[in-house]
Amino acid sequence: MADSSPLYLGFDLSTQQLKGIAVTSDLRVSYEAVFDFDADASGFDITKGVMTNEAEREVFAPVAMWLQAVDTVLQSLKSKGIDFGRVMGLSGAGQQHGSVYWNKEGEYALKNLDKDQTLQSQLDGAFSYPYSPNWQDASTQEQCDIFDRHLGDEAQLAINTGSKAHHRFTGPQILRFRTKHAEEYRKTSRISLVSSFLASIFLGRIAPIDISDVCGMNLWDVQAGKYNEKLLALAAGTSDTSHLRSKLGDIPEDGGGSFGEVSPYFVQRFGFNSSCKIIPFTGDNPSTILALPLRPLDAMVSLGTSTTFLMSTPHYKPDPAVHFFNHPTTPGLYMFMLCYKNGGLAREQIRDSLPSNLPDPSDPWSLFNHHATHTPPLGCPTPISPLKLALYFPRPEIVPNVPAGTYRFTYTPRTPTTPPSLSTTTSSWSLPQDDCRAILESQLLSLRLRSRNIVAPPHPNPHSLPPQPRRIYLVGGAAQNPAIAKLAGEILGGAEGVYRLDVGGNACALGSAYKAVWAVERGPGESFESLIGERWREEEFTKKVAEGYDEELYREYEKGVEALEVVEEEVLRGERVEVGTSGAGQVG
Numbered sequence: 001m002a003d004s005s006p007l008y009l010g011f012d013l014s015t016q017q018l019k020g021i022a023v024t025s026d027l028r029v030s031y032e033a034v035f036d037f038d039a040d041a042s043g044f045d046i047t048k049g050v051m052t053n054e055a056e057r058e059v060f061a062p063v064a065m066w067l068q069a070v071d072t073v074l075q076s077l078k079s080k081g082i083d084f085g086r087v088m089g090l091s092g093a094g095q096q097h098g099s100v101y102w103n104k105e106g107e108y109a110l111k112n113l114d115k116d117q118t119l120q121s122q123l124d125g126a127f128s129y130p131y132s133p134n135w136q137d138a139s140t141q142e143q144c145d146i147f148d149r150h151l152g153d154e155a156q157l158a159i160n161t162g163s164k165a166h167h168r169f170t171g172p173q174i175l176r177f178r179t180k181h182a183e184e185y186r187k188t189s190r191i192s193l194v195s196s197f198l199a200s201i202f203l204g205r206i207a208p209i210d211i212s213d214v215c216g217m218n219l220w221d222v223q224a225g226k227y228n229e230k231l232l233a234l235a236a237g238t239s240d241t242s243h244l245r246s247k248l249g250d251i252p253e254d255g256g257g258s259f260g261e262v263s264p265y266f267v268q269r270f271g272f273n274s275s276c277k278i279i280p281f282t283g284d285n286p287s288t289i290l291a292l293p294l295r296p297l298d299a300m301v302s303l304g305t306s307t308t309f310l311m312s313t314p315h316y317k318p319d320p321a322v323h324f325f326n327h328p329t330t331p332g333l334y335m336f337m338l339c340y341k342n343g344g345l346a347r348e349q350i351r352d353s354l355p356s357n358l359p360d361p362s363d364p365w366s367l368f369n370h371h372a373t374h375t376p377p378l379g380c381p382t383p384i385s386p387l388k389l390a391l392y393f394p395r396p397e398i399v400p401n402v403p404a405g406t407y408r409f410t411y412t413p414r415t416p417t418t419p420p421s422l423s424t425t426t427s428s429w430s431l432p433q434d435d436c437r438a439i440l441e442s443q444l445l446s447l448r449l450r451s452r453n454i455v456a457p458p459h460p461n462p463h464s465l466p467p468q469p470r471r472i473y474l475v476g477g478a479a480q481n482p483a484i485a486k487l488a489g490e491i492l493g494g495a496e497g498v499y500r501l502d503v504g505g506n507a508c509a510l511g512s513a514y515k516a517v518w519a520v521e522r523g524p525g526e527s528f529e530s531l532i533g534e535r536w537r538e539e540e541f542t543k544k545v546a547e548g549y550d551e552e553l554y555r556e557y558e559k560g561v562e563a564l565e566v567v568e569e570e571v572l573r574g575e576r577v578e579v580g581t582s583g584a585g586q587v588g
């Protein structure tokens, strides 16, 4: 007899792919499909999922490509045998901050889709602007300066909206769009985030922006739970904010409340159950923390195109160096985040600079990993050698906010009798092999430096350990890499070890599918943590991939944290630094 038990779908519209995943009520993955933009999209001049205009530091993606991806991922799930009639709820996630500009005709077209035609062919003209600014965009420094000043200073903006102004945040992006593309802005009837854009496609009308993802705009007053009128007026260019407000729409507070049933287009074209509920789609990072019942002091490190460090916390401690968002499901909780632009692609660049003879021809990372694990910590062959530390930023970085470049240093830590010294000479470096450990170290040391306050446990510290996460969960493409897992434990600690989510697929899409399970099956007042926590099987769904805290190494890396602070100050000062995009010898 055919299986008629419920299924729940989750999607992840990230930088390089659209992923779809189906899970059962007991949280097991039953179907998965991926559409890789570079490999599978046709008709778009993209690289790594995006287009660029270097002159203006713009990075953007064609919206029509995402429509092509939705059709294809659904076809692919169907060809794998999924019965969409079993799907009782669906949710999803989008790369954060990106905005989609709809026109009036688009809103009409969305409500009147013909089952015999593709989404792309029917919605190609639905947008007043065909591109979505990508989170890697760095074109809005001028607008960020204005945003940071608007409430007083960047600390005040962070207190109000959870973050200081960032290039990629939607408020500064809308301000630039309104002035640079005035005619397109005038023709814009609605503005979606990437997450609410994807929800709109499934809903057949414009879906509201989600309560967590709205915090990635520099427009939402997190504690007041409403748009900040002054910031809205700044983005709108007028004290009458009603037009921008209606373009953005209202924000429902309940991350689990249904928007309504799936659009008839999907019922007729793919055989969806007409009572399948559309659950608010959130940002890819908020969705990632829903891939497991994360406890306070557990941390997730997402190693995708970007690197993000994520925690769920009841404490709102905004600061210009970090981000706070509303938690996607649970009022009273927040998501703490650090985000770096130069994650996976920067690591790939170093991997690709190595000779091509791999120790394991089936693993393109094998030589990189060999060097990363056979180079001593901080590149120090003896306890008295200077440390090697470098920043690798093929794109302008977020934290610290510095231009693209490779910045290599040697550093001698302070002693009781001598001051520290920093040098830009790289004569002691063996290149490119020393870069392999150095890139992982500087990326992880930055996470340690900036999460110090948030991982500090309440007193008294039960383990008497230095501040560090309890468990570290690695997710994203590079979570498969054993060298990265090992160094994550050595540098970040992890009192209970380093784990990888082992449910298959992709944590972000999985988190969305779990959100749909919770939203549809929850009892009155039942929290996400409680429902998912009861069905979760930690031993089966996760795998320990590294030991975590090692007292000696952890202490050793305190020198690395000290060195990183000095190096970042130096690079921010920019006095002795020549900026380039790759290669050795670009520093002073």
Ligand SMILES: Nc1ncnc2c1ncn2[C@@H]1O[C@H](COP(=O)(O)OP(=O)(O)O)[C@@H](O)[C@H]1O
Binding pocket: 014, 015, 016, 017, 303, 304, 305, 306, 344, 345, 348, 365, 475, 476, 477, 478, 479, 480, 481
């Ligand atoms: N074994 C590996 N070691 C290191 N990096 C890897 C490995 N496998 C995949 N990656 C990296 O993962 C990245 C893609 O991760 P993914 O989470 O799918 O990205 P996104 O969600 O940003 O599209 C790629 O940039 C690739 O370099």
Ligand SMILES: O=C(CO)[C@@H](O)[C@H](O)COP(=O)(O)O
Binding pocket: 014, 015, 016, 094, 095, 096, 097, 135, 168, 283, 284, 285, 304, 305, 306, 307, 308, 339
């Ligand atoms: O900008 C951020 C978070 O603030 C990024 O994390 C994006 O949300 C996209 O991430 P990936 O495509 O790497 O998953």
